[in-house]
């Protein structure tokens with residue numbers, strides 16, 4: 469925040485994250501000097517004798533383009549080991565593969581919808597048990613822990629109300645029960661928050677979002693410092709086979725190079741927009757961890773290096789009027805997902821969270837007028853003008 473990037477990343481072992489983003493895992497080719505990692509479109513590898521290979525046998529198990537991406541992602545998170553997957557859900561599935569029937573999981577009550585779905589609609593059938601609690605309430609988390617609890621699943625900031633969870637405290641709670649603490653770091657990215665440094669055991673990512681950064685690829689990753697855990701993750705990565713294509717790995721590597729510069733602009737634009745919205749007559753509430761009015765602003769300031777590019781706000785109108793707002797914007801495209809260079813807008817009550825019964829949805833703070841935006845890197849003045857004309861159209865109804 470107020471610290472310069474130099475001060476901020478002093479704890480990084482060798483290079484600052486801006487340098488690792490460009491160089492980690494990406495040596496020029498030893499034979500021909502090519503600067504960029506090639507797309508090794510390749511399924512199998514020559515062996516010098518039976519079983520005598522040069523590091524690669526088969527591309528589900530390992531591929532050089534993927535290796536470069538995995539090393540790059542591990543460096544960004546300040547971790548030893550990285551594994552890439554064909555989607556964020558592929559990564560999350562692999563964490564669940566580590567558990568056994570009868571094991572219990574404690575997760576936030578506002579986790580990503582796909583995470584909630586795989587927990588309850590896939591793995592409950594395999595006799596895993598899940599409790600969803602308010603993870604800002606550490607007593608509630610403590611009360612939910614059982615003898616059989618093997619995993620505490622944490623997201624921060626959360627979707628769409630941008631709740632901030634204390635990774636260090638939740639990791640301590642997990643470890644006191646010999647459970648793993650896994651943090652989905654998709655919203656913050658390692659540029660703003662490094663959960664392994666805060667005590668987490670594994671970091672999970674949807675590379676589809678900020679790390680890819682250009683809305684042109686779907687991918688996932690798991691990063692850890694624990695060699696044994698990484699070996700288990702690698703076993704399931706290879707056994708289940710949700711591995712990314714070399715082309716997808718290339719695209720994410722292209723994205724991570726500019727992660728720091730993109731994130732700086734995402735954060736700056738989001739802060740400017742959050743302040744403008746907070747002062748706006750047509751807006752009731754703004755949820756952005758960078759605002760002092762945010763209930764966990766202090767925690768966010770301590771745990772994160774900046775406050776990110778995601779925010780949501782309550783438009784002071786009906787469900788239909790809020791729908792008009794998201795339909796009328798031009799700079800903001802009406803779409804789910806987040807983290808690309810372009811600004812996106814969506815209405816949780818009518819889209820991502822429409823399946824939740826209205827009373828339940830309102831009780832969770834997801835009002836009819838709630839609008840979520842992924843603030844892109846366009847000029848922020850154009851964003852304000854765009855939102856203002858969409859507000860005007862909605863208010864004229």
Ligand SMILES: *Cc1c(COP(=O)(O)O)cnc(C)c1O
Nearest residue numbers: 555556557580652654674676687
């Ligand atoms: C998108 C997302 C996922 C799932 O990732 P996919 O790449 O879509 O499979 C998981 N967690 C969070 C926080 C996400 O935003």
